[in-house]
Amino acid sequence: MVNRSKFRAFFLRVPTVAWVLLLMIIVFTISSPHFFTLHNISNILSQGSILIILSMGVIVVKITGGIELSVGGVMTLAGMSMAAALMKFDWPIPLCLIVALLVGTFFGFLNGIFVAKMGIPSFIATLGCQGMAFGIATGMNDGRVFSGFPRQMGYFGGGSILSIPVPVCLSAIAFLSSFILLGYTRFGVYVYAIGGNEESLVLSGKAAWWHKVKAYMYSGFMAGLAGIVVTSRNMTSQPMVGFGMEFEAFAAVVLGGSFIAGRGSAIGAIIGALFIIVLRNGLNVTGVPTYLQLAIIGPALIGSIVLSILVERGLRNRSYAGK
Numbered sequence: 001m002v003n004r005s006k007f008r009a010f011f012l013r014v015p016t017v018a019w020v021l022l023l024m025i026i027v028f029t030i031s032s033p034h035f036f037t038l039h040n041i042s043n044i045l046s047q048g049s050i051l052i053i054l055s056m057g058v059i060v061v062k063i064t065g066g067i068e069l070s071v072g073g074v075m076t077l078a079g080m081s082m083a084a085a086l087m088k089f090d091w092p093i094p095l096c097l098i099v100a101l102l103v104g105t106f107f108g109f110l111n112g113i114f115v116a117k118m119g120i121p122s123f124i125a126t127l128g129c130q131g132m133a134f135g136i137a138t139g140m141n142d143g144r145v146f147s148g149f150p151r152q153m154g155y156f157g158g159g160s161i162l163s164i165p166v167p168v169c170l171s172a173i174a175f176l177s178s179f180i181l182l183g184y185t186r187f188g189v190y191v192y193a194i195g196g197n198e199e200s201l202v203l204s205g206k207a208a209w210w211h212k213v214k215a216y217m218y219s220g221f222m223a224g225l226a227g228i229v230v231t232s233r234n235m236t237s238q239p240m241v242g243f244g245m246e247f248e249a250f251a252a253v254v255l256g257g258s259f260i261a262g263r264g265s266a267i268g269a270i271i272g273a274l275f276i277i278v279l280r281n282g283l284n285v286t287g288v289p290t291y292l293q294l295a296i297i298g299p300a301l302i303g304s305i306v307l308s309i310l311v312e313r314g315l316r317n318r319s320y321a322g323k
Contacts, residue, residue: 015257015268020304021275028282035285042165048277049167050075050226052270054249055256056171056178057108057222059269060215062253063182064194065261066115066122068216071223071249072242073133074107078227080137083146083237086153093152100231101224107133108220112213130246138239146237157233167229174222178266181218191215195262251301252276259305275304 029036054071061068082100085091091099107129114125159166182188190211193201201208226245231237255272258264279300283293 015255015271017255017257017268017275017304018271021271021278024275024278024282028278028286031282032285032287035282040281040285042168044277044281045168045171046165047281048273049165049171050230051245051248051252051277052171052273053174053222053226053229054245055252055269055273056174056266057219058246058249059178059253059256059258059264059266060182060191061122061219062250062258063191063262063264064212064215065198066126066212066216068111068126068219068250069123069246070107070111070126070130070133071219071226072245072247073130073137074104074220074223074242075227075230075245076239076242077107077133077137077140078104078224079231079237079241080140080146080239082228082231083149084140086149087146093150097156097228100228101221104220104222104224104227105217106220108217108223109213111220112216115216116209116212126246134240134243140239143239145239147235149235153232154235155232157229157231157235167233170225170229174225175266175270178269182266187211187214192262195260197262248276249273251305254305255301276301 025036034040054075058068058071078100081103082096085096085099086093111122111126111129114120114129115122118125156166156170161169182191190201190206190208193206194208194212194215198208201211227242230241234241252272252275253264253269255275256264256268256270257272258268276297279297280293283296288296
């Protein structure tokens with residue numbers, strides 16, 4: 001009986017999507033000899049770095065009970081702003097990088113004010129900011145892309161540190177930042193408290209609204225970092241490059257276990273992001289046509305989320321019944 005309780009407790013700690021991800025890796029490895037290779041693993045992590053970085057910001061907002069749908073547009077605007085500073089004003093690259101991060105953080109601040117102080121539902125506020133960001137990004141260069149960057153700009157999307165791709169290093173830093181922030185800081189305690197019982201936090205005299213604003217600012221900062229990576233990797237800045245990324249980032253954090261406010265973790269979010277990344281890469285490597293990939297990925301995401309909820313609910317019900 002004790003062993004069964006320990007077994008259930010272990011499975012409750014590990015997100016269900018992690019087991020699905022492991023099974024998926026096994027299937028793709030058997031299906032294609034090109035999947036489980038060092039070169040392809042490096043490609044998976046490099047190509048997925050943008051989604052991982054975005055997810056590390058979205059998970060913080062999601063835990064507070066918010067829905068962050070602006071990160072795709074903010075990422076795009078951050079990259080366009082960086083490119084404009086570089087190509088139109090000839091600013092040095094380090095200053096252009098700061099511009100991208102400041103733009104992302106500022107839009108996160110706007111989201112936070114709209115939600116925390118003005119009482120606008122997060123879905124509406126962030127969707128509005130997404131449209132604002134895409135609109136500004138499109139008009140910044142009359143709908144055209146920025147290109148012709150100096151070679152040094154490509155380092156952040158295509159360079160390496162000790163043979164490890166820079167985007168992978170940046171996504172690892174983003175993960176560690178969110179992991180420490182949520183698990184080992186007072187701000188992390190407030191983030192979970194806002195999602196769990198915001199009224200109690202307010203009654204205790206804490207400025208819950210400001211901590212919620214900071215959660216959105218953090219997500220905006222991560223979107224700015226993702227904007228740097230995608231612009232550097234493509235060596236162009238496109239006014240619609242981030243379209244749809246907000247939904248993938250949101251799906252990743254839900255897949256990772258953040259079904260309701262007050263729940264979730266950086267580890268769960270990165271597993272959810274890896275699920276999406278590996279699924280897309282595995283379908284490419286095994287030669288599945290693009291139109292079929294679109295038909296497979298959507299149902300796979302929905303099915304995995306439903307499966308995760310059902311399995312977790314079943315394990316918890318059994319653990320309660322066994323007590």
